Amino acid sequence: MNLKSNPKSEFSIHNTQIFSIGKPINFSFKPPTSFTPPTILLFLSSTITKARFTLGLGANSFPLIQPFMLAELPLILKGWLCTVVAVGALFMFVPEIGELSHLLSQGDIKRLGQKAGKVLLLVAVRSVAQFWQQALLWEAALNITYKLRGFVYQHVLNRDMEYFEGEGGAAAGDIAYRLTAEAEDTGDTVHALLHTLVPSFLQLVAMAARMITLSPVLSFATISVVPVMSIVIAMLGEKLRELARKGQASVAGISAYLNEVLPSMFVVKAHAAEAFEQRRFERLALADCHAHLGKRRMKALIPEVITAVYAATSIILFGVGTWVISQGSFNGAGMVSFVTSLVLLIEPIQAMGKAYNELKQGEPAIERLFELTTFSPKVLEKQGTVTLKTVAGDVELCDVSFRYKGSVSWVLKDISLRVHAGQTVALVGPSGGGKTTLAKLLLRLYDPVQGSIKIDGHDIRECSLKSLRQQVAIVPQETTLFTGTVAENIAYGDMDSEIDMMEIERAARLSNSEEFILKLPNGFHTNLGDRASSLSGGQRQRLAIARAIYQKASILILDEATSALDNNSEKLVREALEHLMVGHTVFVIAHRLETVQQADRIILLDGGKLLEEGTHLSLIAKGGQYASLYSTYESNEQGSLLQRTLG
Numbered sequence: 001m002n003l004k005s006n007p008k009s010e011f012s013i014h015n016t017q018i019f020s021i022g023k024p025i026n027f028s029f030k031p032p033t034s035f036t037p038p039t040i041l042l043f044l045s046s047t048i049t050k051a052r053f054t055l056g057l058g059a060n061s062f063p064l065i066q067p068f069m070l071a072e073l074p075l076i077l078k079g080w081l082c083t084v085v086a087v088g089a090l091f092m093f094v095p096e097i098g099e100l101s102h103l104l105s106q107g108d109i110k111r112l113g114q115k116a117g118k119v120l121l122l123v124a125v126r127s128v129a130q131f132w133q134q135a136l137l138w139e140a141a142l143n144i145t146y147k148l149r150g151f152v153y154q155h156v157l158n159r160d161m162e163y164f165e166g167e168g169g170a171a172a173g174d175i176a177y178r179l180t181a182e183a184e185d186t187g188d189t190v191h192a193l194l195h196t197l198v199p200s201f202l203q204l205v206a207m208a209a210r211m212i213t214l215s216p217v218l219s220f221a222t223i224s225v226v227p228v229m230s231i232v233i234a235m236l237g238e239k240l241r242e243l244a245r246k247g248q249a250s251v252a253g254i255s256a257y258l259n260e261v262l263p264s265m266f267v268v269k270a271h272a273a274e275a276f277e278q279r280r281f282e283r284l285a286l287a288d289c290h291a292h293l294g295k296r297r298m299k300a301l302i303p304e305v306i307t308a309v310y311a312a313t314s315i316i317l318f319g320v321g322t323w324v325i326s327q328g329s330f331n332g333a334g335m336v337s338f339v340t341s342l343v344l345l346i347e348p349i350q351a352m353g354k355a356y357n358e359l360k361q362g363e364p365a366i367e368r369l370f371e372l373t374t375f376s377p378k379v380l381e382k383q384g385t386v387t388l389k390t391v392a393g394d395v396e397l398c399d400v401s402f403r404y405k406g407s408v409s410w411v412l413k414d415i416s417l418r419v420h421a422g423q424t425v426a427l428v429g430p431s432g433g434g435k436t437t438l439a440k441l442l443l444r445l446y447d448p449v450q451g452s453i454k455i456d457g458h459d460i461r462e463c464s465l466k467s468l469r470q471q472v473a474i475v476p477q478e479t480t481l482f483t484g485t486v487a488e489n490i491a492y493g494d495m496d497s498e499i500d501m502m503e504i505e506r507a508a509r510l511s512n513s514e515e516f517i518l519k520l521p522n523g524f525h526t527n528l529g530d531r532a533s534s535l536s537g538g539q540r541q542r543l544a545i546a547r548a549i550y551q552k553a554s555i556l557i558l559d560e561a562t563s564a565l566d567n568n569s570e571k572l573v574r575e576a577l578e579h580l581m582v583g584h585t586v587f588v589i590a591h592r593l594e595t596v597q598q599a600d601r602i603i604l605l606d607g608g609k610l611l612e613e614g615t616h617l618s619l620i621a622k623g624g625q626y627a628s629l630y631s632t633y634e635s636n637e638q639g640s641l642l643q644r645t646l647g
């Protein structure tokens, strides 16, 4: 693959344009101010919602997808135009079929041929129109699904970090399930809705009108069962909606479980936990089995109820029909036309029943998808933010205190610290001391509960998030590589503009990655999708360093890996880090002796408090907590990681 000609390749999905529909959705009910198709559709749906509330049937999800449906209105209207043609052909077909049977009984071959030709033409028109109706309405439904997915995913990406890390957030597998299977269910629901709203309804009205013109008495007798059937189906539908929601939650549970366990197979096997995981999976699968059994039973029951109503209708029709014919007001041809109309009336009723099933099953999917979009972000970008274009790297923490949502204890308490541009600060301290949290605050993944953080004198809450995160680069302990080429992985975060291959190569050289990258089958253009796991820990770390070099940030956060590398790999990573640190303000969550000794300043964090601060030598001379931790380290001859004692 040629990167220059197609610089975004696999990553282009990140740049998907997200539509004009990201506006707040208006749920209020208002009469139409004008009679354009969109206002009529809006009014129709609001009225349905209002009617549902009045009847005590609760809310429906229709208003949520209204804006998406309106965006597809041209396609929908074309589909419905085909419906008008199909229903018109059917309306004309009914009397023709009665006359055809009459001519057959009379043996008038000449007129019979003409009539049969007309009937066949009407059937052909209806078939073609129905095909296009289906094709166009499906296209609209699938477009809506596609746009809805983009809309919801945009909201997921914009959620606070707290949602992904803290309590109460959805598991990754659950979110994935909502955006895949449930978004697809939404497409089916939308199609069912579009199909019910006009095509089935039009056919029902046309056939009912035809039946009334043929015999008002028979029509009244036949149609009288419809209200009873509607009430029964509405009640069963509500039950189905509840059961469908349970079913969807249970599948999402399985998806979340698999997303967690399958990528951690190493740990499962290393702990011989296969049997334990099998039991956990079976419990979830059994819950899903029970949830779906209820739903399937309800789905099986609804058509049977409808069939029972049909049987009652047929008996009424048979009885009243016999009486009407015996009165001489109705002939055989009329009866053929009437029964044909009835059969064609039943067809949309069945379609509406099926669509109702789809709607009831799909509503929880729509609700669960939209649940992902309803939140008020805490990390907000204010109006008129400062764009950090060039930054010297002066960082100041002013009385910063922070605790995570739902926690009573402070993770960081009253931290004040000034780091001058170009300084390297080592953050050390026992596990849980708040080092990583401090790094998250610098990146503004969370905002301090009290106090503020300034970069070059600008409160970071006043800066644009994009420019802040452009100026603060992080090399995490665990390197995450994405599907995409090596070059795309190095340029990750800057994929909105053309990849600069010269810069990629420079970053690879400085991070000591070039040598192993050039040995890959396609060098920088090798796709890492299935190869990332075959890279060694050191190689992955060097790619993360290359990524940070490419970013050209002024402030760096290095979370040193705790896992030991072999001597050569360690040397290459250390050299790469030294290249990276030149000319930057650096915060190192330090686990290694060399890093701590070389830092301009050492900050000891314990229990969220800044306990000690100074150079290695000054802190040793002070003889405080750092000195005692250090001497423990020194006495541990074999200890290769400072982490064992300092953090």
Ligand SMILES: Nc1ncnc2c1ncn2[C@@H]1O[C@H](COP(=O)(O)OP(=O)(O)OP(=O)(O)O)[C@@H](O)[C@H]1O
Binding pocket: 165, 166, 167, 404, 405, 407, 411, 429, 430, 431, 432, 433, 434, 435, 436, 437, 438, 647
């Ligand atoms: N997302 C979170 N939600 C709630 N509590 C959290 C969250 N992340 C961290 N904590 C808690 O905050 C405290 C500080 O965690 P932090 O990761 O900042 O410590 P650390 O000094 O980096 O530890 P380590 O050296 O082990 O990485 C810990 O008690 C931790 O349990």
